[in-house]
Amino acid sequence: MTAHVFDQAIALQTLGEGRYRGTTSPAYANMVGPFGGVTAATALNAVLQHPALLGEPVALTVNFAAALADGPFTVTARPVRTNRSTQHWVMEITQPDAQGAEAAVLTATAVTAARRETWGTDDATMPAVPAPEAVGRPNMVALVEWVRRYDIRIAEGAIPTAWDGGGDASRTTLWVREEPARALDFASLTAMADVFFPRVWLRRATRVPAGTVSMTVYFHAGAAQLADTGTGWLLGQAQAQGFRNGFFDQAAQVWNQAGALLATTHQVVYYKE
Amino acid sequence: MTAHVFDQAIALQTLGEGRYRGTTSPAYANMVGPFGGVTAATALNAVLQHPALLGEPVALTVNFAAALADGPFTVTARPVRTNRSTQHWVMEITQPDAQGAEAAVLTATAVTAARRETWGTDDATMPAVPAPEAVGRPNMVALVEWVRRYDIRIAEGAIPTAWDGGGDASRTTLWVREEPARALDFASLTAMADVFFPRVWLRRATRVPAGTVSMTVYFHAGAAQLADTGTGWLLGQAQAQGFRNGFFDQAAQVWNQAGALLATTHQVVYYKE
Numbered sequence: 093m094t095a096h097v098f099d100q101a102i103a104l105q106t107l108g109e110g111r112y113r114g115t116t117s118p119a120y121a122n123m124v125g126p127f128g129g130v131t132a133a134t135a136l137n138a139v140l141q142h143p144a145l146l147g148e149p150v151a152l153t154v155n156f157a158a159a160l161a162d163g164p165f166t167v168t169a170r171p172v173r174t175n176r177s178t179q180h181w182v183m184e185i186t187q188p189d190a191q192g193a194e195a196a197v198l199t200a201t202a203v204t205a206a207r208r209e210t211w212g213t214d215d216a217t218m219p220a221v222p223a224p225e226a227v228g229r230p231n232m233v234a235l236v237e238w239v240r241r242y243d244i245r246i247a248e249g250a251i252p253t254a255w256d257g258g259g260d261a262s263r264t265t266l267w268v269r270e271e272p273a274r275a276l277d278f279a280s281l282t283a284m285a286d287v288f289f290p291r292v293w294l295r296r297a298t299r300v301p302a303g304t305v306s307m308t309v310y311f312h313a314g315a316a317q318l319a320d321t322g323t324g325w326l327l328g329q330a331q332a333q334g335f336r337n338g339f340f341d342q343a344a345q346v347w348n349q350a351g352a353l354l355a356t357t358h359q360v361v362y363y364k365e
Numbered sequence: 366m367t368a369h370v371f372d373q374a375i376a377l378q379t380l381g382e383g384r385y386r387g388t389t390s391p392a393y394a395n396m397v398g399p400f401g402g403v404t405a406a407t408a409l410n411a412v413l414q415h416p417a418l419l420g421e422p423v424a425l426t427v428n429f430a431a432a433l434a435d436g437p438f439t440v441t442a443r444p445v446r447t448n449r450s451t452q453h454w455v456m457e458i459t460q461p462d463a464q465g466a467e468a469a470v471l472t473a474t475a476v477t478a479a480r481r482e483t484w485g486t487d488d489a490t491m492p493a494v495p496a497p498e499a500v501g502r503p504n505m506v507a508l509v510e511w512v513r514r515y516d517i518r519i520a521e522g523a524i525p526t527a528w529d530g531g532g533d534a535s536r537t538t539l540w541v542r543e544e545p546a547r548a549l550d551f552a553s554l555t556a557m558a559d560v561f562f563p564r565v566w567l568r569r570a571t572r573v574p575a576g577t578v579s580m581t582v583y584f585h586a587g588a589a590q591l592a593d594t595g596t597g598w599l600l601g602q603a604q605a606q607g608f609r610n611g612f613f614d615q616a617a618q619v620w621n622q623a624g625a626l627l628a629t630t631h632q633v634v635y636y637k638e
Binding site: 158175214296314337339363 | 423424426428430431445446448451453455457468469470472473474476478480481482483484485486487488489534535568569578579581583585586587604605606607608609610611612614616618626629631633635636637638
């Protein structure tokens with residue numbers, strides 16, 4: 093049996109304690125280098141594969157320090173503090189720079205924790221949108237290769253069809269699942285948290301160069317709830333809050349089709365002009 | 366002239382390249398250890414004081430790995446990647462553990478960048494609330510010392526006066542400024558991004574132990590805009606999105622009184638039961 097293309101993309105070969113070798117996947121190619129969501133998932137995967145891991149991911153922050161060059165890279169994951177029920181991680185992805193020295197292309201931190209039963213509720217409830225089958229496809233132009241790895245149905249805030257500078261809102265609500273189907277886990281949820289196109293394109297109806305600088309994911313769901321979600325649709329909603337001086341932010345939520353909030357995620361994105 | 370108590374609290378003595386010594390301030394004491402906002406500001410201050418600094422803060426993530434003990438601590442700040450207009454930082458705060466070895470109590474990353482003129486707009490507009498003078502004070506019980514360092518006027522979502530389990534919403538909107546007055550800068554904005562009491566207290570009208578695990582701040586304002594804001598009031602709005610398995614998140618925005626969005630901020634918080 094051949095591994096799913098996503099599992100191939102985030103696969104890591106152990107080089108030593110907390111040191112791994114990965115390789116960019118042409119299946120997830122972006123404009124320059126790979127889809128950032130897969131790079132973020134790969135950084136998290138180094139934590140998930142680490143023999144010292146305690147619990148499950150609760151928070152992940154990745155900072156994209158430089159464009160990842162196509163080819164091999166090194167991932168390090170280091171548990172810097174292990175408490176009774178939480179653990180703190182520092183990760184890094186490096187590639188040789190022009191002088192051949194290993195240089196950081198991604199810095200990251202994560203918090204993992206043993207989940208336990210407590211009181212709980214979702215304050216951010218799933219917005220009412222038409223079912224994915226009713227939205228239909230395709231409605232997202234495959235500008236780049238990685239987009240073909242997902243079935244994306246945009247219910248609100250589609251990529252503008254006319255780049256006429258006429259935008260007035262920055263919210264997108266979309267259904268997403270992997271194609272071919274793959275059961276949801278922390279790695280794939282991380283990648284899908286980055287599936288939204290740049291808010292600045294929507295808000296301005298103008299295609300300017302843009303790239304994520306820093307991204308954070310808070311995992312509200314545990315492994316069991318992700319497994320229950322399985323290969324089902326996820327609903328994601330993303331909205332910018334501010335655009336200024338070459339950076340905008342995005343706040344987003346991800347639910348499963350049953351309406352459970354699986355993750356909340358934020359990013360700050362560079363844009364030109 | 367004596368330095369402002371906030372400047373004293375975040376003060377760092379240089380030990381070497383990117384290594385600093387700080388000391389917790391009794392003026393910002395929390396239930397256990399210091400107010401996390403000041404600790405986050407101190408980590409950022411190590412970047413701001415670093416001789417290699419390029420530009421201004423755009424993103425900051427701090428992870429609270431262990432309770433900071435009252436007394437001295439070491440801060441390290443390392444620029445791991447410097448590009449043409451952005452720079453990526455990894456920071457750490459350590460204290461001796463039970464065995465006397467330096468152990469991480471905080472991990473952090475930051476992105477700094479040279480801000481430049483671009484198109485911009487605020488999508489998150491300031492909510493309409495009564496002026497701070499109309500809200501009046503005090504309406505936040507000074508449970509802990511650090512609260513006395515701020516003038517906080519809660520316009521919506523005050524700390525429950527009856528802990529009767531009757532809560533039904535998790536949003537707080539408040540005015541805040543430092544007391545005594547101090548001109549706004551990146552460090553104080555960082556601290557004030559953490560000024561909201563735990564959302565779980567409001568949502569459940571139940572006081573359970575709670576503590577921030579990870580916090581991110583995106584700075585939409587540059588130094589000039591912060592200086593323009595000066596000693597004026599800030600308006601902050603914070604809301605939880607999900608509570609489950611011992612962790613909840615908080616999404617918040619901070620504006621100046623003129624209505625400019627200065628920062629957006631998120632955190633994930635541990636809670637008991």
